[in-house]
Amino acid sequence: MTPEYRIDAEERITLYLKGNDVTNIKYMQVEQTYRDLGSEIHVWNVKTKNGNWWVVEGEGAPMNLYTQDEFYFSSDEAYSFHMGITQRLQARHHKEFKHIIDELPLDIDGIKSINRRLNLAAVDLNNVVGVENIQSIGLTCRESLIELAVALVDANPTILEENGLKAADFKGIAKVVISIYAKGNSNSNLRKYSRSMAEMAWDYSSSIVHSPNKNIPDAKICLLFTCATVSMFQNLYLKFLGFDAEQKCPECKSMDFNLQTTDDKRFTMLCNDCGHEEAVQLDSLSDQQKT
Known part of the structure; x- marks a missing residue:
């Protein structure tokens, strides 16, 4: 001792x-x-x-x-x-072994190597025997966030030069990309919360790496923060592409509907949840996807 x-x-x-x-x-x-x-x-x-x-x-x-x-x-x-x-x-x-990533609904298959890293860390979490194992999970989380930053720069190649950022500056890159993917006054709260999430994941993973006093719940929280942050950026990108502007039923707000063609070559939307039916124009659908 x-x-x-x-x-x-x-x-x-x-x-x-x-x-x-x-x-x-x-x-x-x-x-x-x-x-x-x-x-x-x-x-x-x-x-x-x-x-x-x-x-x-x-x-x-x-x-x-x-x-x-x-x-x-x-x-x-x-x-x-x-x-x-x-x-x-x-x-x-x-x-009662449970993969920690099963506790979060994630869509992180888009970046295969990050997905592999985080899944291996989740398995390692069930075999911790010392503080060095916990620190290793923190390091894996931090490396995954750096790799995420590289992917974000690849998708937005001018942000480093335009903002004076370095390739390993995850928090700086995350802040800029969040501003790109969640523009406008209506997304101001989303930008604030997303930045907090990204900073929280980075800072906590760094604290896990450098502390000799963390335990298994700390490593688990660190992994959850990292997974949630990766998933958040993927969904911010989908929002940026317009996947949050899908047509909804005006009565019950359901997105489960069918488009049907009438005899005079017009279109109607039939809601599968409440049965509401109304005529729609194709250009209105197109406009909603662009906004």
């Missing part, structure tokens, strides 16, 4: 105990370190004003505390009980 790890562990244990209403620590020391299951697990002997505790923590193991005053009389007993619970939780976790 390095001095840096000891200091960090003592801080985490103090916060953990405080969260369990255990305060007034008088003594805290590692009683025993175990390596028999392939990872380093520490059992801490913690004495407080109101009782004595074993705190178990280490590589790939959740932290937990066990009272010395009632059931767990030795560090070995606390360790054995803790690892039994941990192994049961891990077995249940793998049995």
Whole structure:
């Protein structure tokens, strides 16, 4: 155990105990370190004003505390009980394996390499054994955003020179492209929220890369932010192309309708949801697609 790890562990244990209403620590020391299951697990002997505790923590193991005053009389007993619970939780976790990207409806197939990166990171999230794995997921997210910036520049080749941007400046490129894809006063809030999303994804992935204190939920949130940002840009592009100006039923606003030709070669729109029917002009449909 390095001095840096000891200091960090003592801080985490103090916060953990405080969260369990255990305060007034008088003594805290590692009683025993175990390596028999392939990872380093520490059992801490913690004495407080109101009782004595074993705190178990280490590589790939959740932290937990066990009272010395009632059931767990030795560090070995606390360790054995803790690892039994941990192994049961891990077995249940793998049995209930869920791909994190399944939690978001994504359409990221347009950029195959980003899709591959994020899917691999989602799988890696289920096999985290140390902080370096969490940092690696953050790095993957950040690299995916840089690759997204390259794709955005490829689609808008003049924005670097016109705005004095560098190719790896994801936040700068994102801000400009959002202004291009979501123009006009009606999209002012969309631009604001989209910029916040892009900045949030970049800043949080960077914090994951550089922090030794992040955990699995942090990595999961980072991956969700990144996936959502990639999907957001794809849908902003579809909005820019006019896919948000589709014809709707004037009665129920449904987009599920059929166009039918009458005997005099006119067109009618028949709503499949409410049954409303009315005549339409082809040029009106075309105009709506262009706006």
